[in-house]
Amino acid sequence: MARTPRLFRVAAFLGALSTVPVPVALATCVPGGYYGASLFLPTGPAPLFFVVADFDADGLDDVAVTNSNATGAGTASVAVMLGNGAGAFGAVATYAAGARPYGLTSGDFDGNGALDLAAANWQGQTVHILLGVVEAGEPTGAFVPGPIVPAGGQPFQIVAADFDEDGILDLATALNDRSQVAVLRGLGAAGVGNGNFAAPVTYGLSDPSRAIATADVNGDDILDLVASEYLDGTVAVLRGQGAGGVGNGLFGAATHTPAGPEPVDIRIVDYDEDGLPDLAVANGTSGGVRLLRGAGNGNFTPTITLASGNTSSAVVVDVDQDGVLDVVAAETALPVGRRIHVFKGVDGPDAGNGPESFTPTTPVGVGFEPYQVAVASTNGDAYPDLLVSLYTSNEIVILPGGCVAAPPDPRRPRIADVRDVPADQGGRVYLTWTRSTQDVATGTVNQYRVWRRIPAPPDGATVVGSEAAADATAILARSEAGPGGELLVTFWEPLATLPAQRLEGYGYTAATTEDSTKANPVTTAFFVSALTSNIDVFYSSEIDSGASIDNLAPGAPIHFRFEPGAGETVRLAWSPNGEPDLAGYAVYRSPTAVFDPPFSQRVTTLPDTVYDLGIAEPDAYYHLTALDWNLNEGPPSLALAGGTVDAGDAPARLALAWAGAHPVRGGAVRLAVELPGDGAARLEVFDVAGRRVLARTLDAAGAGRQIVRLDAERPLASGTYWARLTHRGVETGVKLVVVD
Numbered sequence: 001m002a003r004t005p006r007l008f009r010v011a012a013f014l015g016a017l018s019t020v021p022v023p024v025a026l027a028t029c030v031p032g033g034y035y036g037a038s039l040f041l042p043t044g045p046a047p048l049f050f051v052v053a054d055f056d057a058d059g060l061d062d063v064a065v066t067n068s069n070a071t072g073a074g075t076a077s078v079a080v081m082l083g084n085g086a087g088a089f090g091a092v093a094t095y096a097a098g099a100r101p102y103g104l105t106s107g108d109f110d111g112n113g114a115l116d117l118a119a120a121n122w123q124g125q126t127v128h129i130l131l132g133v134v135e136a137g138e139p140t141g142a143f144v145p146g147p148i149v150p151a152g153g154q155p156f157q158i159v160a161a162d163f164d165e166d167g168i169l170d171l172a173t174a175l176n177d178r179s180q181v182a183v184l185r186g187l188g189a190a191g192v193g194n195g196n197f198a199a200p201v202t203y204g205l206s207d208p209s210r211a212i213a214t215a216d217v218n219g220d221d222i223l224d225l226v227a228s229e230y231l232d233g234t235v236a237v238l239r240g241q242g243a244g245g246v247g248n249g250l251f252g253a254a255t256h257t258p259a260g261p262e263p264v265d266i267r268i269v270d271y272d273e274d275g276l277p278d279l280a281v282a283n284g285t286s287g288g289v290r291l292l293r294g295a296g297n298g299n300f301t302p303t304i305t306l307a308s309g310n311t312s313s314a315v316v317v318d319v320d321q322d323g324v325l326d327v328v329a330a331e332t333a334l335p336v337g338r339r340i341h342v343f344k345g346v347d348g349p350d351a352g353n354g355p356e357s358f359t360p361t362t363p364v365g366v367g368f369e370p371y372q373v374a375v376a377s378t379n380g381d382a383y384p385d386l387l388v389s390l391y392t393s394n395e396i397v398i399l400p401g402g403c404v405a406a407p408p409d410p411r412r413p414r415i416a417d418v419r420d421v422p423a424d425q426g427g428r429v430y431l432t433w434t435r436s437t438q439d440v441a442t443g444t445v446n447q448y449r450v451w452r453r454i455p456a457p458p459d460g461a462t463v464v465g466s467e468a469a470a471d472a473t474a475i476l477a478r479s480e481a482g483p484g485g486e487l488l489v490t491f492w493e494p495l496a497t498l499p500a501q502r503l504e505g506y507g508y509t510a511a512t513t514e515d516s517t518k519a520n521p522v523t524t525a526f527f528v529s530a531l532t533s534n535i536d537v538f539y540s541s542e543i544d545s546g547a548s549i550d551n552l553a554p555g556a557p558i559h560f561r562f563e564p565g566a567g568e569t570v571r572l573a574w575s576p577n578g579e580p581d582l583a584g585y586a587v588y589r590s591p592t593a594v595f596d597p598p599f600s601q602r603v604t605t606l607p608d609t610v611y612d613l614g615i616a617e618p619d620a621y622y623h624l625t626a627l628d629w630n631l632n633e634g635p636p637s638l639a640l641a642g643g644t645v646d647a648g649d650a651p652a653r654l655a656l657a658w659a660g661a662h663p664v665r666g667g668a669v670r671l672a673v674e675l676p677g678d679g680a681a682r683l684e685v686f687d688v689a690g691r692r693v694l695a696r697t698l699d700a701a702g703a704g705r706q707i708v709r710l711d712a713e714r715p716l717a718s719g720t721y722w723a724r725l726t727h728r729g730v731e732t733g734v735k736l737v738v739v740d
Contacts, residue, residue, distance in 0.1 A: 040395045040490075042456050043067060043081075043092055045074030047389040047396055049104045049157065052376040055115050055132065056141030060085040061376050064117055065389060065396060066101040067094070073520035074394070076101055078119050078130060082141045087379035087400065095143050097121060097128040103157035107169040108132075109146075109186060110195035114139035116146065120155035120173050127151050127158065127171060127184065131195055151175070152182035152200030156210045161223050163214075163240060164249030167191025174209035174227050181205060181212060181227050181238065185249055203251050207232040215268040217277045218298030221245035226279065227254075228263035235259040235266060235281060237298050257300045260287040265372070269316040270294075271325050271345075272355065282311040282329060289314045289329045289343075306358055308341040309333055313372040317384050319344070319401065324355050328386060330370035331363070339363040340370065340388065340399065367525060367545050368393035375401075392521050411437050412539040413448065413528045416505065418546025425581055426515040426550030426630060429524070432507040436530035436539050439500045444532040445539070448498045450508050453525035453543075454491040492527075500530070515630050516547035523547045554579045554626035554634035559690060561722050561733030562640060565612055572611045573722075573735075574624055574637070575690060581628040587611055588623040588636070593730040595623045595636040616642040621730070638731040656683075656725040656732050663737035667715025671723060671734070673698065674705045681727040683708060685736065688720050698727075 044067030055062040060083040069076035078097045081089035098121025109116040114132030121128055129146030132139050153175035163170045168186035175182055182200035186193045207229035217224045222240040229236055236254035240247045260283035267280040271291055279292040279300055288308045292300035308314070310333035319326040324345040331337040341363050345355030368390040375384040383402025390397055413433045421428040431450060438445040495510055512524040523545040530539040559575040572587060584607040590600040600623060604611060616622075620642040626634045641654040655674040658664075675681055681698035694710050710716070710723075721736040 040390075040393075040397050041081075041089070042395050043079045044069075044077055044094060045394050046070040046391040047079070047394065048102055048371050048391055050372060050374055050387065050389065050396075051104050051106045051117065052374065052387070053106050053115055055080065055139060056082055057114075057139045058082075061378060062141060063089065063376070063387075064104060064106070066097065066104045066119055067394075068100055068102055068122075068391070070100060070391065071519065071521055073522075078104065078117060078128075078143075080117075080141065080143065083378065085378075085380055087385075087398070093142065095130050096145065097130065098126060098148075099123040101128065103155060103173065105158045105160040105171070107160040109160075109169055109193050111168075111188065111192035113137075116195065117143060118158055118160060118171055120151065120158040121148075122154045122156060122176060124148075125151050125154055125177075127155060127173065127197070129195055129197075147196045149184060149197045150200060151184070152202050153178045153180060155182070157212045159212055159214045161214050162186075163223055163247050165242075165246050168193040170249060171197060172212060172214060172225055174212040175202070176208050176210055179205040179207050179209075179229070181209060181225060181236075183225075183249065183251065201250075203238055203254065205229050205236050205254055206234065206256055209236075210264050211266045213266045213268045215277055216240075217268065217294060219276075219296050222247040224298065225251060226266055226268060228259070228266055228281070229256065230262050230264055230284070232256070233258060233261050233263065235263055235279065235292075235300075237300075239298055255298070257292065258302060259283070259292060260290040260302075260305070261285040262287055263290075265311075265313040267315060269325070271316050271327075273325070280314050280316050280327065282308075282314040284310050284312070286310055286333070289327055291327075304358065306341070306343050307360070308343075309337055312370065313374075315373055315375055317375045319384065321382055323347075326355075327358055328373055328375075330373045330388060332369045332371070334369075338367060338369055339365045340373065340386065364399060365542060365544070366390060366397050366399075367543055368395070368523060370397075393523065408542070409539055411445075411530070413439075413506075413530050413541045415526070415528060415541050415544040418510075418526060418544050420547060420549045420551070421509060423551050425552050425628075426548045427512055428509050429512055429546045429548050430507060431510045431526055431528070431546075432505060433528050433541060434505050435500070435503060438530065438532070438539070439502055441502065444534075444537070445500050445530045446533060447500055447531040448506060449529045449531055450495040450498070450510060451492040451527050451529065452495050452510065452513070454493055455513055497531070512546075512548040514548075515550050517550075517630050519631065521547065550581070550628060550630035550632055552579075552628075553632035554582055554628050556635045557585060557624045557626055557637045559686065559722065559724070559733075560622075560624045560637040560640060560731070561724060561735065562613075562616065563610075563722075563735040565614075569612065569614050570616050572613050572622060572624070572640070574609050576609050577626045577634075579626070579628060581630070583607070583627045583629045583631075585609070586625045586627060586633065588625070589617070590621045590623060590639065591619070593621050593639040593641070593728075595639070618642055638726065638729065641730055641732045654725065654727050654730050654732050656723065656734050658734065658736075663739050664716070665739055667717065667738055669710040669716055669736065669738070671708050671710065672705065673701070673708050673725060675701060675703050675727055677703045677728070679728055681725070683710075683723065683725050685710060685716070685721050685723050693721070 046068045048068045077094035097119035100123035101119040102122045103120035117130040127149045130143040131146040133142040154177040155173035156176040158173040171184040180202040184197040187196045188194040209227045211228040225238040234256040238251040241250040242248040259281040262284035265282035276294045276296040278294045281290045289306040291304040308329035309331040314329040327343040329341045343358035369392045370388045371391045386399040416432040525545040528541045557574045565571040587603040588600040621639040623636040683696045685694040724733040
């Protein structure tokens with residue numbers, strides 16, 4: 001690989017780790033360097049990392065993003081979208097890349113002239129290669145599956161560069177399940193790769209890693225690695241080995257530099273413009289962005305901390321094209337996060353033309369939790385666009401550069417909060433807002449209208465509106481321009497119209513489109529309009545979103561019991577729960593009467609109230625729980641002991657069986673009872689309606705086997721019953737049928 005004529009050398013094949021360009025905003029804006037209105041594009045479940053490159057060799061930026069499916073709500077993939085140069089992209093093409101693709105990088109790994117992709121499959125501990133397709137000598141922007149290479153652990157971020165300078169690209173990845181980075185040397189011959197990679201060679205860190213970057217940080221013209229050690233709060237520098245400015249693909253032992261409380265993203269940049277590589281490190285745990293000034297020898301000194309909260313990613317870029325670099329950071333944590341910070345660089349006298357300090361500007365809300373931020377030119381103008389992956393909404397968002405959005409109308413209502421209604425079955429949030437400044441005695445606002453966004457179709461398809469609709473929707477900045485200039489409509493439905501009563505604050509309990517669960521975290525977007533008597537005069541709030549959660553689990557099932565099955569088998573039966581969102585039941589087998597999920601094995605999940613068990617294991621206990629549609633699991637029933645009563649056996653556990661013939665004739669009911677020890681015991685009989693018809697206290701019976709008569713006071717009428725024996729918090733039961 002030819003050396004670049006720079007004061008410090010950056011890996012040429014890294015690619016701009018960027019997010020997807022999306023349609024251009026309809027709202028007018030004034031050049032000034034801040035980011036304008038947010039525009040969303042569905043890509044797939046939980047998008048994380050990006051590569052922006054020209055995959056089809058048409059001179060326009062294209063984008064690839066890993067749909068990590070980290071929430072388990074869909075199908076993981078790598079999504080590729082080809083740009084049109086007008087701020088928009090074509091249809092999403094998806095490619096399999098393992099169950100949890102996280103990091104992504106690109107390069108021509110097989111030497112055919114088309115860019116390929118390498119996706120770090122975190123769950124599979126592999127790297128999936130997607131090979132670029134060439135037709136008639138030109139790259140098409142399509143991909144086919146390539147080799148799947150062991151990564152040496154769970155890879156997180158990944159970079160591509162020619163570390164051994166043999167003309168063939170290599171890979172390096174940060175391992176997240178062990179304190180190492182792995183280097184995978186590219187295979188091939190005569191400087192041409194074959195798309196495959198050698199087994200990983202690992203290098204030690206002080207802690208597992210989530211981020212990796214590569215550049216020549218010590219001035220010897222050999223590429224080095226910088227990786228995060230995120231729980232140790234440090235970054236590791238691994239110096240590339242070699243001689244005469246030519247690397248041999250090996251790396252020295254790591255040296256460690258404090259970089260914030262939890263480093264999760266690293267960018268190698270010359271932020272102070274002194275010709276030496278520096279670091280911009282994004283930190284979780286409210287650590288913001290830590291800037292580390294490079295000494296040119298591989299050592300770094302922390303200099304500036306920018307307060308951007310729990311920060312997942314940061315980039316250094318000249319936002320307003322004034323010749324001074326700025327910092328853009330994504331804040332993820334709730335309740336404050338879901339926004340993008342821009343810190344404007346302030347020119348200083350001590351370090352060339354670079355900034356000595358940074359001035360924060362008003363953060364830009366994006367509505368959902370961002371993960372990675374990056375920059376790219378999506379529409380051909382001079383201003384960089386900001387690209388963000390929104391992993392909890394299955395979308396990416398573009399914030400067009402070169403615009404200062406019009407100042408928000410001070411007459412608009414302002415959403416204060418969108419929060420879950422506690423202690424309910426889900427489906428509702430409390431939406432609260434402060435009043436419009438026109439909601440006063442002499443003001444014009446007389447009503448508020450609550451709007452809810454309708455989710456995009458599952459296939460990500462967009463719906464095109466007419467030009468006539470553009471004027472009305474553009475007023476609210478609630479729509480987007482499509483690839484051909486057509487209008488892409490975001491659909492909103494009115495939920496309620498409320499009277500203005502000159503109150504300081506208002507609220508509405510709004511229905512959500514879907515409940516959020518651990519497996520499928522989703523939010524619902526809302527905004528509020530302040531209305532006047534003139535239909536064309538209204539003031540709309542910003543868009544905000546929140547999640548509803550089903551907080552109530554079903555109750556414990558009752559009347560859990562054994563019933564006779566076919567032949568010598570038994571079945572489990574119980575009375576149905578009455579919750580309206582009941583989805584079914586889970587049957588567990590446990591080694592003890594105590595329900596302990598790590599040791600209690602789930603046997604089955606079923607919607608019915610009967611389960612054919614077969615032969616009840618004599619050393620097992622059985623529990624039952626109820627599940628609702630949002631996968632809330634209720635408390636367990638009392639345990640059923642798997643043993644049965646057999647004449648002549650020494651009593652060792654709780655058991656209940658019939659004594660004599662069955663069905664019982666004439667109401668003469670005899671039951672064989674075995675108790676494993678002393679203490680409170682109770683025998684009860686219930687009819688099919690669940691009413692208790694007989695009860696007998698056996699506290700004085702003691703351990704052992706005995707026959708209990710239940711017809712001493714009065715015979716049982718013909719019918720079906722179940723008997724339940726309870727002792728020391730454990731229960732067992734048996735079905736009774738009485739005939740004349």
